[in-house]
């Protein structure tokens with residue numbers, strides 16, 4: 001059985017609600033700040049149904065009376081009693097979510113969307129390029145890879161953040177970096193002399209790694225412009241288009257391919273994405289009006 | 291260090307990857323092996339840019355003095371990267387400050403010596419210019435990306 005088969009089996013068993021438009025109730029078990037504008041909530045289904053999902057999928061989190069936001073699941077897909085979301089506070093819904101307390105109730109629809117198919121990377125080098133909050137949607141894929149570490153070859157994570165204080169999941173990054181055949185390089189856009197690490201954009205980190213391009217698969221997640229430059233670097237170094245995966249974001253409403261809010265040329269991000277193979281969207285990816 | 295050793299260091303540095311051996315031989319006399327202890331100021335803004343450096347080990351921080359804003363660290367450079375291009379562009383003055391923020395080993399290349407070699411051998415000059423143009427393009431792109439402040443989302 002492949003890694004994704006294992007999770008798929010579980011996903012089938014655990015549809016929280018039959019109607020994808022009706023939210024289920026979830027209780028906040030933990031809520032804490034990761035940085036000064038980004039927090040994580042751990043939630044549990046009030047029906048005590050295990051919640052299974054695939055790495056890269058997202059949920060619509062509903063604050064009663066206010067609205068919903070699409071938020072990726074960032075916890076370990078092999079742990080299904082509770083799930084976590086790391087959220088950047090940017091507007092109405094995310095601000096209200098940040099103000100909730102342990103024990104409060106939210107609505108949830110999901111999981112939705114395509115996923116990081118890590119099975120494809122078995123036996124290969126995996127290069128993960130993330131910027132800012134982009135580490136959150138990729139964390140379940142990283143957990144999957146680490147849980148089955150021996151099945152993959154080298155794992156390289158290149159991670160860029162705005163400042164040192166914006167780096168997420170620092171304790172885990174430290175732990176992962178101690179694993180054999182794993183290289184984790186971080187960089188920040190802005191720093192001062194107290195910061196001893198790298199400063200510069202994430203693409204700058206490419207000069208510190210040697211890629212075996214023919215045997216490399218890559219997952220890229222972050223702001224579009226950061227993904228554009230990162231993909232250019234991967235292609236320049238010989239990684240095949242079909243070996244590059246990325247996730248796209250657009251405003252969402254229904255999350256099931258009905259309303260058209262998330263339309264991305266001929267695709268719907270909620271249904272065909274958010275995880276795409278670069279070769280499937282390259283023609284539209286470089287047109288920023290799309 | 292013997293010149294053969296420096297020649298190996300030059301050949302092994304990614305900036306000069308696949309440079310024809312005859313060009314390595316040509317620039318060898320402009321090269322020297324250097325070491326900067328952690329904390330050393332390598333050069334200062336406004337000083338004559340006599341050299342550039344192929345970083346081999348350690349880390350260098352490039353800072354701009356924002357005057358009333360103080361010193362701003364804009365970039366760090368590590369193994370395989372190149373520190374400095376002001377030796378190439380008249381009036382050959384550094385535009386930034388550079389510090390070793392780790393013990394740094396590098397190969398220094400004398401700018402004037404190299405400019406003379408390039409005047410004498412335009413093929414070498416063209417080859418080096420191609421490599422520096424790529425470097426400058428990458429730095430420009432990176433600076434633009436930093437300017438966009440991609441990870442910042444304004445609170446509504």
Ligand SMILES: Cc1cc2nc3c(=O)[nH]c(=O)nc-3n(C[C@H](O)[C@H](O)[C@H](O)COP(=O)(O)OP(=O)(O)OC[C@H]3O[C@@H](n4cnc5c(N)ncnc54)[C@H](O)[C@@H]3O)c2cc1C
Pocket residue numbers: 058068069070071072073085086087088089090091092093094095133136137248249250251252274446
């Ligand atoms: C598939 C998917 C997964 C996502 N995963 C995460 C995640 O894990 N963590 C996280 O913090 N955010 C994630 N987002 C983004 C998140 O959905 C938005 O930031 C959120 O909906 C903003 O809601 P709000 O009411 O707080 O802000 P609003 O008041 O609606 O808007 C605040 C600002 O954010 C912009 N904005 C709103 N929604 C989006 C969006 N989807 N993409 C880009 N800009 C937007 C608005 O234009 C505005 O400038 C994801 C989005 C998608 C589509």
Ligand code: FES
Pocket residue numbers: 251252253254255256257258259260261262263268269270271
């Ligand atoms: S959010 Fe409605 S179609 Fe995608």
